[in-house]
Structure formats: structure tokens, C-alpha cells
Amino acid sequence: MPEHDPTSRGRGAAIAAAEVADLPEVARLADRIWREHYPGIIPMRQIDYMLERGYSIARLSRFLSETGAGLAIASVGGARVGFAAWERDGPGTTKLDKLYVLASAHGRGVGRTLVGHVEAAALADGSATLTLRVNKQNASSIAFYRAVGFGVDAETVEDIGGGFVMDDYVMAKPLRRAGGARA
Numbered sequence: 001m002p003e004h005d006p007t008s009r010g011r012g013a014a015i016a017a018a019e020v021a022d023l024p025e026v027a028r029l030a031d032r033i034w035r036e037h038y039p040g041i042i043p044m045r046q047i048d049y050m051l052e053r054g055y056s057i058a059r060l061s062r063f064l065s066e067t068g069a070g071l072a073i074a075s076v077g078g079a080r081v082g083f084a085a086w087e088r089d090g091p092g093t094t095k096l097d098k099l100y101v102l103a104s105a106h107g108r109g110v111g112r113t114l115v116g117h118v119e120a121a122a123l124a125d126g127s128a129t130l131t132l133r134v135n136k137q138n139a140s141s142i143a144f145y146r147a148v149g150f151g152v153d154a155e156t157v158e159d160i161g162g163g164f165v166m167d168d169y170v171m172a173k174p175l176r177r178a179g180g181a182r183a
């Protein structure tokens with residue numbers, strides 16, 4: 001497989017680069033996944049606030065236009081079940097900004113395939129590290145990130161306005177080129 005194949009496949013999930021016409025669908029997927037996953041982790045009002053802030057078409061468009069950024073959609077059997085978005089985060093570092101899979105598709109390797117796609121894109125952009133932030137109460141996703149090679153690097157509390165904070169772990173994964181050499 002080429003290092004950054006925009007239509008890479010893995011364990012049944014097809015990954016394709018998102019286009020502008022796909023962005024409303026990405027926002028709808030986010031709405032479904034956030035409302036099924038985040039209750040009990042963050043308050044409903046914060047879910048509304050963060051969806052509005054993070055999933056406007058203008059915000060999502062930046063992942064399609066900025067250098068070193070990207071947005072990919074995962075499909076299983078032709079149905080769109082998840083997506084990942086990433087961007088540069090300083091020299092040599094790419095941030096996995098969004099990773100979401102519908103609950104009905106969990107546990108089939110879709111998340112791992114999406115992370116692999118982002119790793120390939122980050123390496124192609126010259127990054128040596130992939131980072132992310134995950135809510136400290138999001139135990140299932142923290143377990144997933146550990147399973148795919150991330151470790152906790154730091155903790156961060158950010159005031160995001162509206163009376164809300166993000167209370168997160170920063171996790172990181174060193175990237176390796178094919179053959180085992182570190183990037």
C-alpha cells in the first residue's frame with residue numbers, strides 16, 4: 001500500500017479523503033456519535049456547545065485546505081460509519097483532532113484503520129509524533145488509544161468559554177516509517 005493512500009482499506013473499512021460536499025455528512029455523523037457517546041462524560045449543554053464550535057462547515061473546511069491537515073471518512077459495506085481529522089501542531093508534530101466511529105461499528109478495527117491512515121498522512125508531512133487530547137473520563141477511548149500505541153504525556157485543563165472546561169489527557173505516539181525506523 002502506498003504510504004498515504006487516500007482510499008486505503010483495512011479489516012473491511014474503506015477510508016476516503018473527505019471533500020467539501022461530504023462536510024454536512026461529517027457534521028451529522030458527529031452529532032449522532034457525540035450524543036450517543038458523551039452523555040455521562042460531559043453535560044448535554046457542553047455537547048451542544050462543542051458540536052456547534054467544532055463542526056461548522058467553516059471549521060471543518062479548514063481540515064481540507066490547510067497544509068498538513070486532513071479529514072478522512074470510514075465506510076463499511078458502503079455506509080459511512082466514522083471519520084478522523086488532523087492538523088499540524090508545531091514542528092514535527094501532527095494532532096489527531098477528531099476520531100469518531102458510530103457505536104454500531106465499534107470493535108471491528110475501524111478506529112485502528114483510521115489512526116493508521118492519519119499516521120501515514122502525518123509521516124508523509126514529515127511528522128515524528130502524533131498527539132491528541134482525550135477527556136479524562138473517556139475511559140473506553142483512552143483504552144483504545146493505549147491499544148493502538150499512544151501513551152499519556154501530560155494533563156491539561158482548558159477554559160473553552162460558555163462556562164465549560166476541557167479536562168483532558170494529552171496522549172502521544174512516536175511515528176515509525178515502514179521498516180521500523182523512527183521518523
Ligand SMILES: CC(C)(COP(=O)(O)OP(=O)(O)OC[C@H]1O[C@@H](n2cnc3c(N)ncnc32)[C@H](O)[C@@H]1OP(=O)(O)O)[C@@H](O)C(=O)NCCC(=O)NCCS
Nearest residue numbers: 099100101106107108109110111112134140141143144147
Ligand atoms: C475510540 C474509537 C474511535 C475506537 O474505534 P473502534 O473502531 O471501536 O476501535 P477498533 O475496533 O479499531 O479497536 C482497536 C483496538 O483498540 C481496542 N479497544 C477499542 N475499544 C476498547 C475499549 N473500550 N477497551 C479496551 N480496548 C479497546 C480493541 O480491542 C482493538 O485492539 P486489537 O486491534 O488489538 O484487537 C470509538 O470507540 C469511538 O468513536 N468512540 C466514541 C468517540 C470518542 O470518544 N472518540 C475519541 C475522542 S478523543
